[in-house]
Amino acid sequence: MFSSVLAKQASYVVLPENVTDKPTVLSFLVEHFGQIGADVWEARVSDGKVHWQDGTLIELDTLYRPRVRVYYYREVASEPNVPFDEKIIYTDERIIVAFKPHFLALHPSGNVINECLVNRLRAKLGIETIVPAHRLDRATAGLILLCLYPEHRQQYHDLFKHGLICKEYQALAKLTPELLANNKSGQLALPLHWTVKNRIVKGEPSFTMKVIEGEANTHSEISLIEVRGEVGVFNLSPITGRTHQLRVHMQSLGMPILNDKCYPQLQAKAQDDYNKPLRLLARRLHFTDPISGKLIDLECEAICS
Numbered sequence: 001m002f003s004s005v006l007a008k009q010a011s012y013v014v015l016p017e018n019v020t021d022k023p024t025v026l027s028f029l030v031e032h033f034g035q036i037g038a039d040v041w042e043a044r045v046s047d048g049k050v051h052w053q054d055g056t057l058i059e060l061d062t063l064y065r066p067r068v069r070v071y072y073y074r075e076v077a078s079e080p081n082v083p084f085d086e087k088i089i090y091t092d093e094r095i096i097v098a099f100k101p102h103f104l105a106l107h108p109s110g111n112v113i114n115e116c117l118v119n120r121l122r123a124k125l126g127i128e129t130i131v132p133a134h135r136l137d138r139a140t141a142g143l144i145l146l147c148l149y150p151e152h153r154q155q156y157h158d159l160f161k162h163g164l165i166c167k168e169y170q171a172l173a174k175l176t177p178e179l180l181a182n183n184k185s186g187q188l189a190l191p192l193h194w195t196v197k198n199r200i201v202k203g204e205p206s207f208t209m210k211v212i213e214g215e216a217n218t219h220s221e222i223s224l225i226e227v228r229g230e231v232g233v234f235n236l237s238p239i240t241g242r243t244h245q246l247r248v249h250m251q252s253l254g255m256p257i258l259n260d261k262c263y264p265q266l267q268a269k270a271q272d273d274y275n276k277p278l279r280l281l282a283r284r285l286h287f288t289d290p291i292s293g294k295l296i297d298l299e300c301e302a303i304c305s
Helices: 025-032 038-046 117-125 150-161 177-184 245-252
Strands: 011-014 050-052 069-072 087-091 095-100 141-147 165-174 192-202 209-212 218-228 231-238 280-288 295-299
Touching: 025 038, 025 069, 038 050, 087 295, 095 117, 117 141, 141 150, 150 165, 165 245, 192 245, 209 245, 218 245, 231 245
Parallel strands: 141 280
Antiparallel strands: 011 069, 050 069, 087 095, 095 141, 165 231, 165 280, 192 209, 192 218, 218 231, 280 295
């Protein structure tokens, strides 16, 4: 399942103009990427894994040149192979809407290099410039909008920033005892709707979020649309777009999403259990293309039980 991995796509850094105390490219890389040992950079340079934009290799003594791109290949000792496939739902001359499976990261980070949606799509389509227009958690499956070329990203990102795109999610969660009792007695009328507004800030550890007192900075519309035994099927519309917003809002209703490893309680770090994905799906994207003016309305299949 694991092997030594070298990135298939090169990363790059632009050498800053204001750096005057680094005589060589190597000396800059060692200081700029302080979390990577000098011996690692020396080995990468010696192995021909660092080069200029035209492909010319950088040597151990290559002089520093400001305002020039240096290309390198990220490398990790191991990388998990996510055994689920992405799907291209829609594409045109500027964008892709793809289905990202559970457990697949959106872009490279940490020990993830090639096993992410962006690099899978770059390899599949032969387009190295693909960039995402918004975020989607690694744990969450569903539709993601990406741009073929970086120069278009801001226009599509602004759809999310200014609330000009309709995003709809679906989730499964165990119902509260009160809702279960009402359903059993025949007194639960569907759909049942909640408007959730509260203030969310970073928790501890910092990749989690928590609700505190204060002016609301988040807003979600949540509806219970179906009951399957003790589990409810929910439609969720995030009006704002904070990290983990829907997961925190479901927890605040007393119904955390099934298989959530962060809420209500952070679980110990462990290898992914592919049989227990987070039951949260980004199901629909509905927007007017800011460049072509075309109305785009896309859905993926509903979440399973």
